[in-house]
Amino acid sequence: MRQILIPTDFSENAKNAISYASELFKYERSVFHFLHTYEDTVYENSELTRETLQEIEKSIQADVEAKLNETLAMVKKLSPNPRHEYHITAVNNSLVDEADRQVETHNIDLIVMGTRGETNDPTVVFGSHTLQVLKYVPCPVLVVPENYVYTQPKHILFPTNLLIPYKRRELKLLCEIAAPYRADIDLLYVSKSDKLSLRQEDNLAFLKEVVCRNEIDLITESHHDITSAIKEYIAKHDSDMLVMVNTRQSFFETMLMQSAVAKMTLQVHIPFLVMQNLNRY
Structure with a gap:
């Protein structure tokens, strides 16, 4: 339960x-x-x-x-x-x-x-x-987000550099959120090269193994700024949920640290699932 x-x-x-x-x-x-x-x-x-x-x-x-x-x-x-x-x-x-x-x-x-x-x-x-x-x-x-009208999650955007050793429990949560709605999960990899390292390949294989009940697509985009890439992808593909991982030295952690002294540039207008890669009791 x-x-x-x-x-x-x-x-x-x-x-x-x-x-x-x-x-x-x-x-x-x-x-x-x-x-x-x-x-x-x-x-x-x-x-x-x-x-x-x-x-x-x-x-x-x-x-x-x-x-x-x-x-x-x-x-x-x-x-x-x-x-x-x-x-x-x-x-x-x-x-x-x-x-x-x-x-x-x-x-x-x-x-x-x-x-x-x-x-x-x-x-x-x-x-x-x-x-x-x-x-x-x-x-x-x-x-x-405030005033967000409920929409079944059909297109989930998951920006990732595939360098994080994901936690099984949290990937299982993503799977169980997406599966009842047969949602597609788009892994957005912002890089000038579409070639993955061995570590990235292993992390991708693990992710697909755990989130096996959903369609997962790896999209590689070359972009000078990951925040802009996320915004543009959401607008173009009508994404209805954004997923990111918070870990030390991650892009999301960097955004959070910056937001203490300045406004974050990533304006979130869709539900935003933040998976924690921090130690759990």
């Missing part, structure tokens, strides 16, 4: 991410864990003192639990599914620390989040909370 963690700040973007996940996994037995962390809310309270801390925590906890129950009622009404099970968690903790704990405790397979939360700043690609989870929580993350 798939274990899915969905952090929510009760924004419209978060609700849309929940709706997308419910549809995407409608054929699978899944457990959804809706999570809200409120450490920031506690410490930003203007009336907070050591004497009022417990009372403020209790008040916020009650408010958050009520909102989580409203979220639960919304999901059951919009997408009733006997294959799905739901749990809610409200906790005074930071999102990254609690997401990390939930991943370990429940053996979470996937985290689903919106691109941005309550602030919904149009000048940034990922909100700060989403960015922190992408960078620091060793679990695949599916990021859903």
